[in-house]
Amino acid sequence: DxxxxxxxxxxxxxxxxxxxxxCEQNLGHDTMYWYKQDSxxxxxxxxxxxxxxxxxxxxxxxxxxxxxxxxxHLNLHINSLELGDSAVYFCASSRPGVLGNEQFFGPxxxxxxx
Amino acid sequence: xxxxxxSQPEMSVQEAETVTLSCTYDTSENNYYLFWYKQPPxxxxxxxxxxxxxxxxxxxxxxFSVNFQKAAKSFSLKISDSQLGDTAMYFCxxxxxxxxxxxxxxxxxxxxxxxxx
Numbered sequence: 001d002x003x004x005x006x007x008x009x010x011x012x013x014x015x016x017x018x019x020x021x022x023c024e025q026n027l028g029h030d031t032m033y034w035y036k037q038d039s040x041x042x043x044x045x046x047x048x049x050x051x052x053x054x055x056x057x058x059x060x061x062x063x064x065x066x067x068x069x070x071x072x073h074l075n076l077h078i079n080s081l082e083l084g085d086s087a088v089y090f091c092a093s094s095r096p097g098v099l100g101n102e103q104f105f106g107p108x109x110x111x112x113x114x
Numbered sequence: 115x116x117x118x119x120x121s122q123p124e125m126s127v128q129e130a131e132t133v134t135l136s137c138t139y140d141t142s143e144n145n146y147y148l149f150w151y152k153q154p155p156x157x158x159x160x161x162x163x164x165x166x167x168x169x170x171x172x173x174x175x176x177x178f179s180v181n182f183q184k185a186a187k188s189f190s191l192k193i194s195d196s197q198l199g200d201t202a203m204y205f206c207x208x209x210x211x212x213x214x215x216x217x218x219x220x221x222x223x224x225x226x227x228x229x230x231x
Contacts, residue, residue, distance in 0.1 A: 044221070101218075105159035107156075
Protein backbone atom coordinates (compact mmCIF):
# COMPACT_ATOMS: atom_id res chain seq x y z
CA ASP A 1 0.00 0.00 0.00
CA UNK A 2 1.31 3.43 -0.94
CA UNK A 3 1.62 5.63 2.15
CA UNK A 4 1.83 9.03 0.42
CA UNK A 5 0.78 9.24 -3.20
CA UNK A 6 0.90 12.09 -5.67
CA UNK A 7 -0.64 12.56 -9.08
CA UNK A 8 0.56 13.15 -11.65
CA UNK A 9 4.19 12.06 -11.43
CA UNK A 10 5.09 14.13 -14.48
CA UNK A 11 3.46 17.31 -15.71
CA UNK A 12 4.51 19.23 -18.81
CA UNK A 13 2.64 22.41 -19.59
CA UNK A 14 2.87 25.79 -21.26
CA UNK A 15 3.63 29.06 -19.55
CA UNK A 16 0.49 30.82 -18.40
CA UNK A 17 -1.54 27.67 -17.83
CA UNK A 18 -3.15 26.63 -14.54
CA UNK A 19 -2.42 23.17 -13.16
CA UNK A 20 -3.05 21.10 -10.04
CA UNK A 21 -1.12 18.39 -8.24
CA UNK A 22 -2.95 16.05 -5.90
CA CYS A 23 -1.65 14.36 -2.77
CA GLU A 24 -3.17 11.72 -0.54
CA GLN A 25 -1.82 9.95 2.53
CA ASN A 26 -3.22 6.84 4.21
CA LEU A 27 -1.03 7.01 7.32
CA GLY A 28 -3.59 8.75 9.48
CA HIS A 29 -1.27 11.73 9.90
CA ASP A 30 -2.63 15.12 10.90
CA THR A 31 -0.10 17.27 9.09
CA MET A 32 0.74 17.51 5.42
CA TYR A 33 3.31 19.54 3.55
CA TRP A 34 4.39 20.69 0.14
CA TYR A 35 8.11 21.00 -0.59
CA LYS A 36 9.75 22.31 -3.74
CA GLN A 37 13.02 20.84 -5.01
CA ASP A 38 14.70 23.15 -7.47
CA SER A 39 17.15 22.32 -10.25
CA UNK A 40 20.03 22.34 -7.77
CA UNK A 41 18.18 19.74 -5.69
CA UNK A 42 17.59 22.16 -2.83
CA UNK A 43 14.46 21.20 -0.85
CA UNK A 44 12.40 23.96 0.66
CA UNK A 45 9.10 23.92 2.51
CA UNK A 46 6.25 25.75 0.81
CA UNK A 47 3.17 25.01 2.88
CA UNK A 48 2.03 23.00 5.84
CA UNK A 49 -1.51 22.09 6.83
CA UNK A 50 -2.61 20.61 10.12
CA UNK A 51 -6.11 19.14 10.22
CA UNK A 52 -7.10 21.13 7.14
CA UNK A 53 -5.79 24.39 8.59
CA UNK A 54 -2.94 26.31 6.96
CA UNK A 55 -0.03 26.50 9.40
CA UNK A 56 3.03 27.37 7.35
CA UNK A 57 3.19 29.56 4.27
CA UNK A 58 6.80 30.21 3.41
CA UNK A 59 6.75 33.30 1.23
CA UNK A 60 5.30 31.51 -1.74
CA UNK A 61 3.76 33.57 -4.58
CA UNK A 62 -0.01 33.95 -4.49
CA UNK A 63 -0.20 31.95 -7.70
CA UNK A 64 0.30 28.88 -5.51
CA UNK A 65 -2.79 27.89 -3.56
CA UNK A 66 -2.93 24.77 -1.44
CA UNK A 67 -6.27 23.20 -0.60
CA UNK A 68 -6.98 20.55 1.99
CA UNK A 69 -10.47 19.06 1.65
CA UNK A 70 -9.75 16.69 4.53
CA UNK A 71 -6.73 15.77 6.57
CA UNK A 72 -5.78 12.93 4.22
CA HIS A 73 -5.55 15.18 1.16
CA LEU A 74 -3.53 18.25 0.30
CA ASN A 75 -3.68 19.54 -3.25
CA LEU A 76 -1.57 22.25 -4.84
CA HIS A 77 -3.02 24.51 -7.49
CA ILE A 78 -0.75 26.78 -9.49
CA ASN A 79 -2.09 29.65 -11.57
CA SER A 80 -0.37 31.40 -14.47
CA LEU A 81 2.58 29.04 -14.54
CA GLU A 82 6.01 30.56 -15.10
CA LEU A 83 9.26 29.05 -16.34
CA GLY A 84 10.72 29.35 -12.84
CA ASP A 85 8.03 27.06 -11.47
CA SER A 86 9.73 24.12 -13.15
CA ALA A 87 10.82 21.86 -10.30
CA VAL A 88 9.98 18.67 -8.48
CA TYR A 89 7.20 19.11 -5.95
CA PHE A 90 7.03 16.73 -3.01
CA CYS A 91 4.10 16.13 -0.76
CA ALA A 92 4.83 14.79 2.73
CA SER A 93 2.97 13.98 5.91
CA SER A 94 3.81 13.60 9.58
CA ARG A 95 2.30 13.33 13.02
CA PRO A 96 3.16 16.59 14.78
CA GLY A 97 5.27 16.34 17.87
CA VAL A 98 6.14 12.72 17.19
CA LEU A 99 9.74 11.75 16.52
CA GLY A 100 10.69 15.24 15.48
CA ASN A 101 7.96 15.35 12.89
CA GLU A 102 9.59 12.68 10.75
CA GLN A 103 8.25 13.23 7.29
CA PHE A 104 6.96 10.57 4.94
CA PHE A 105 7.34 11.69 1.36
CA GLY A 106 5.39 11.06 -1.79
CA PRO A 107 7.18 10.11 -5.01
CA UNK A 108 7.32 13.69 -6.25
CA UNK A 109 5.81 15.44 -9.25
CA UNK A 110 8.20 16.75 -11.87
CA UNK A 111 6.68 19.91 -13.30
CA UNK A 112 8.13 21.27 -16.54
CA UNK A 113 6.91 24.64 -17.79
CA UNK A 114 7.72 25.35 -21.44
CA UNK B 115 15.73 30.14 12.39
CA UNK B 116 17.58 26.92 11.89
CA UNK B 117 20.16 26.38 9.20
CA UNK B 118 21.68 23.13 8.00
CA UNK B 119 24.94 22.98 6.08
CA UNK B 120 26.39 20.11 4.11
CA SER B 121 29.82 21.20 2.96
CA GLN B 122 30.52 18.28 0.63
CA PRO B 123 28.64 18.65 -2.66
CA GLU B 124 29.96 15.31 -3.92
CA MET B 125 31.65 12.26 -2.46
CA SER B 126 32.73 8.95 -3.93
CA VAL B 127 33.70 5.65 -2.40
CA GLN B 128 34.67 2.20 -3.54
CA GLU B 129 32.28 -0.65 -2.96
CA ALA B 130 32.75 -2.30 0.47
CA GLU B 131 34.59 0.70 1.88
CA THR B 132 33.44 3.23 4.46
CA VAL B 133 32.46 6.82 3.81
CA THR B 134 31.43 9.68 6.09
CA LEU B 135 29.13 12.53 5.06
CA SER B 136 29.30 15.75 7.05
CA CYS B 137 26.51 17.97 8.33
CA THR B 138 26.49 20.95 10.66
CA TYR B 139 23.50 22.91 11.86
CA ASP B 140 22.70 26.01 13.79
CA THR B 141 19.86 26.30 16.27
CA SER B 142 18.98 27.85 19.60
CA GLU B 143 16.67 24.95 20.42
CA ASN B 144 17.64 22.39 23.01
CA ASN B 145 15.26 19.63 21.97
CA TYR B 146 15.19 18.60 18.36
CA TYR B 147 15.67 15.75 15.94
CA LEU B 148 18.13 15.28 13.14
CA PHE B 149 17.61 13.11 10.11
CA TRP B 150 19.46 11.75 7.15
CA TYR B 151 17.34 11.17 4.07
CA LYS B 152 18.47 9.41 0.93
CA GLN B 153 17.25 10.32 -2.56
CA PRO B 154 18.26 7.75 -5.18
CA PRO B 155 17.85 8.43 -8.91
CA UNK B 156 14.23 7.30 -8.58
CA UNK B 157 13.84 10.61 -6.61
CA UNK B 158 11.91 8.98 -3.76
CA UNK B 159 12.93 10.49 -0.40
CA UNK B 160 13.81 7.67 1.99
CA UNK B 161 14.57 8.06 5.69
CA UNK B 162 17.97 6.56 6.51
CA UNK B 163 18.38 7.34 10.18
CA UNK B 164 17.04 9.57 12.96
CA UNK B 165 18.75 11.02 16.05
CA UNK B 166 17.03 12.56 19.05
CA UNK B 167 19.05 15.45 20.45
CA UNK B 168 18.37 14.43 24.06
CA UNK B 169 20.00 11.05 23.48
CA UNK B 170 23.74 10.91 23.87
CA UNK B 171 24.00 7.53 22.20
CA UNK B 172 24.59 7.70 18.48
CA UNK B 173 21.88 6.15 16.34
CA UNK B 174 22.67 3.07 14.25
CA UNK B 175 20.70 1.34 11.52
CA UNK B 176 22.53 -1.66 10.09
CA UNK B 177 25.40 -0.25 7.98
CA PHE B 178 24.44 3.34 8.74
CA SER B 179 25.52 5.16 11.88
CA VAL B 180 25.83 8.76 12.96
CA ASN B 181 28.35 10.75 14.95
CA PHE B 182 26.25 13.29 16.82
CA GLN B 183 28.19 16.05 18.56
CA LYS B 184 25.59 18.30 20.16
CA ALA B 185 27.96 20.93 21.49
CA ALA B 186 29.66 21.23 18.13
CA LYS B 187 26.28 21.04 16.32
CA SER B 188 27.64 18.36 14.06
CA PHE B 189 25.79 15.32 12.71
CA SER B 190 27.78 13.14 10.32
CA LEU B 191 26.62 9.96 8.63
CA LYS B 192 28.90 6.95 8.32
CA ILE B 193 28.13 4.30 5.75
CA SER B 194 30.04 1.07 6.25
CA ASP B 195 30.52 -1.66 3.65
CA SER B 196 29.23 0.66 0.92
CA GLN B 197 27.03 -0.93 -1.70
CA LEU B 198 26.20 0.15 -5.23
CA GLY B 199 22.63 0.75 -4.12
CA ASP B 200 23.87 3.43 -1.72
CA THR B 201 24.51 5.70 -4.69
CA ALA B 202 22.16 8.62 -4.09
CA MET B 203 21.86 12.18 -2.91
CA TYR B 204 21.92 12.38 0.89
CA PHE B 205 20.18 15.16 2.77
CA CYS B 206 20.70 16.13 6.37
CA UNK B 207 17.59 17.64 7.97
CA UNK B 208 16.61 19.35 11.22
CA UNK B 209 13.23 19.06 12.91
CA UNK B 210 11.95 20.70 16.08
CA UNK B 211 10.67 18.53 18.87
CA UNK B 212 7.01 19.30 19.39
CA UNK B 213 5.82 22.83 19.89
CA UNK B 214 3.68 24.65 17.41
CA UNK B 215 6.02 24.55 14.45
CA UNK B 216 3.97 21.70 12.98
CA UNK B 217 6.97 20.00 11.79
CA UNK B 218 8.68 21.63 8.91
CA UNK B 219 12.07 20.13 8.24
CA UNK B 220 15.00 22.30 7.32
CA UNK B 221 17.22 20.55 4.82
CA UNK B 222 20.87 20.90 3.94
CA UNK B 223 22.01 21.34 0.36
CA UNK B 224 22.62 17.64 -0.13
CA UNK B 225 25.67 15.48 -0.88
CA UNK B 226 25.82 13.33 -3.98
CA UNK B 227 27.39 9.99 -3.08
CA UNK B 228 28.65 7.69 -5.81
CA UNK B 229 29.68 4.14 -4.98
CA UNK B 230 32.10 2.68 -7.51
CA UNK B 231 32.41 -1.06 -8.18
